Amino acid sequence: MHEALFWQFGTGFESRGQILNVSLFKSIFYEKRTMFDVHFQLRYPRRGKNKTPNYSLPAAIYFVVNVDGVLSTPRTTGMKVLKDDWDSTAQKINGSSDEVQHKNRRLKRIKSDLDALEQELSATMDVVTSQHIVDVYVGKKQKRLTVSKAFDNHLETIRNPYDKEEALKEKSMEKWDRSKELVEEFLKSIKMENLPVIHFTLPLAEKYRKFMVKKYKFGKDHTSRNLSYLRTVFQEAKKDGEVPNNPIYDVELPRSRPKKPEPLTxxxxxxxxxxxxxxxxxxxxxxxxxxxxxxxxxxxxxxxxxxxxxxxxxxxxxxxxxxxxxxxxxxxxxxxxxxxxxxxxxxxxxxxxxxxxxxxxxxxxxxxxxxxxxxxxxxxxxxxxxxxxxxxxxxxxxxxxxxxxxxxxxxxxxxxxxxxxxxxxxxxxxxxxxxxxx
CATH class of the missing domain: 1.10.443.10 (Intergrase catalytic core)
Structure with missing residues (x-):
């Protein structure tokens, strides 16, 4: 109704030769929109008794949400940058390498996701605070990231590393692919195909170990290797800020002592x-x-x-x-x-x-x-x-x-x-x- 009224009045004013500022006119009918902003800041490692920042080391990039001048608690993006490489005005990392472009895209995506979330919450709530936006954003990410998705993300990273010389050999990639198939088969067997990472706890990890031993007769080394792959996947998701912690970080990975090969006489x-x-x-x-x-x-x-x-x-x-x-x-x-x-x-x-x-x-x-x-x-x-x-x-x-x-x-x-x-x-x-x- 407001829009229709706006255009009706607008046409009337223009017919009388008066030009009306659109944004000013809209403010007559709409409440002033909440001031919203996402700002990135750096946190440097601290050293010494005085805990002075060490600017020579890479700093962690945090994001802060600002709603009407009230700031949220900083949350990590999972990325780091050197002081000289950070452009605080443009809020991005300087450089043209693939790694830098990848990080800048992630920063841009975080900002756009938070902006979309603020608009979504504002449409359904009378009052939206900066901390509430951050809490909902982090919670949604955690609930959205499934074990299979986390595995896919990690496989994509190791298949296309920034340094081509660090690319895994074909046999190593086959082991990673097979490990993902085993995890998905296990989740299917317990009817939890879309299980979030944060719910894959230590008891479930032990259940997964028993699944591999019972169905495939895997020994200590084989089961521990597949669990270590899964632990690595979760740890990378934590570094990227997609989960608050690695739920199986303390999982036991026993190994059998390797048998020394005997030479032929x-x-x-x-x-x-x-x-x-x-x-x-x-x-x-x-x-x-x-x-x-x-x-x-x-x-x-x-x-x-x-x-x-x-x-x-x-x-x-x-x-x-x-x-x-x-x-x-x-x-x-x-x-x-x-x-x-x-x-x-x-x-x-x-x-x-x-x-x-x-x-x-x-x-x-x-x-x-x-x-x-x-x-x-x-x-x-x-x-x-x-x-x-x-x-x-x-x-x-x-x-x-x-x-x-x-x-x-x-x-x-x-x-x-x-x-x-x-x-x-x-x-x-x-x-x-x-x-x-x-």
């Missing part, structure tokens, strides 16, 4: 070399295992091995020169290792003309275990056994510890001494032979 190595199978796939796995036993390559290095690129000749001796994949972390690229090719490894290369069979990890592990059973090796076999066999073999053949360190690609000689100090019985006998004969 000289007799077991010879049985592996002599092994022959009619099944071509089984024989290829045996040959691949021999190559790893006499080069010390991990399975990932074996899969990346290319004879044309990685074999060089020094003083008429063929050498493998390549960078170990597991040493490449967060942009760090180590020096390549140099591994002289022993006769047993060269025989495998010659057999396949340098083009070694590429066999997936789970496939070769299953087949190597089958082979070890056939040649009467009773050890608990993993692919680490093959690499450890190489280092132990070299030491027992009299190769110096420093040389073994370089061949295996260890950062320090202490690692080599810790892992490869196993002495074969044959080595002991050879060392004492002159004493026994004498």
């Amino acid at each position: 000289l007799l077991e190595l010879q049985r592996l070399i002599d092994f022959r199978a009619k099944d071509i796939w089984l024989q290829q796995s045996a040959d691949a295992a021999i190559f790893m036993c006499f080069t010390g390559l991990d399975h990932c290095d074996y899969m990346n091995f290319d004879a044309d690129r990685h074999i060089i000749t020094i003083d008429n001796v063929k050498i493998i020169r390549m960078v170990r994949q597991k040493m490449c972390r967060k942009g760090y690229r180590p020096e390549p290792v140099e591994i002289p090719i022993l006769p047993e490894a060269m025989a495998v290369l010659d057999k396949y003309n340098g083009y070694l069979p590429k066999i997936k990890y789970n496939t070769i592990l299953d087949q190597v275990r089958q082979i070890m059973s056939m040649i009467r090796v009773t050890k608990n076999i993993s692919m680490k056994n093959l690499r450890k066999t190489c280092g132990t073999y070299l030491l027992n053949k009299g190769v110096r510890m420093e040389v073994v360190r370089d061949v295996m690609g260890h950062e320090t000689i202490a690692i080599t001494e810790k892992i490869y100090t196993i002495v074969y019985p044959e080595t002991i006998i050879n060392e004492f032979r002159h004493l026994l004969i004498g």
Whole structure:
């Protein structure tokens, strides 16, 4: 009715040649709108007895709601910024990087969400206070953020990191995706698909642990890993200010002690070399295992091995020169290792003309275990056994510890001494032979 009246009077005034200020005229019919503003402020870490702010460290960004001059208590945005990077006038972070643009979009979204909430509350309430707006805003976010949504947010972040060099490998991403599927399956089983993060408490975490053990027969390590993924997701949501706390921050994550891989003995190595199978796939796995036993390559290095690129000749001796994949972390690229090719490894290369069979990890592990059973090796076999066999073999053949360190690609000689100090019985006998004969 007011609008219709406004335009009726407006037309009348204009017809008399009088121009009316629209905002002034509207104030005749409307009550003055509440003064509303969202302001961002920085909080610096404090140090010393006087608790003076340390401006050299990143400051946390807080938001404050102002309604008619009354301020709310500051609430964190979950973001930090250096003093020199903050533009207090424009209320944004200076810079053009993807990370900065992402943070500025989040600040803008917080401001627009609060503004929309203030209008929504003003339409239904006579008096709206700044603190009430903040409390409703935080509460809505907490109730709105479900476990599945929090997981999706975190997966999106790790799939598209700001630093491309920190991107997870495909296998690691598969583990995260599988962990999300497990959580969703559990929530579906208890008919709580849209459970908010704040309601996923410790008792529910223990129920989730039992679910994994009962349905999938997971051990300590597997259940703890999936719970740690979930805890990380909740912790990131807390940092972003989407939940007040991590409800499973104190969840227990027991782990079983890792079993140290045992190297193959000289007799077991010879049985592996002599092994022959009619099944071509089984024989290829045996040959691949021999190559790893006499080069010390991990399975990932074996899969990346290319004879044309990685074999060089020094003083008429063929050498493998390549960078170990597991040493490449967060942009760090180590020096390549140099591994002289022993006769047993060269025989495998010659057999396949340098083009070694590429066999997936789970496939070769299953087949190597089958082979070890056939040649009467009773050890608990993993692919680490093959690499450890190489280092132990070299030491027992009299190769110096420093040389073994370089061949295996260890950062320090202490690692080599810790892992490869196993002495074969044959080595002991050879060392004492002159004493026994004498």
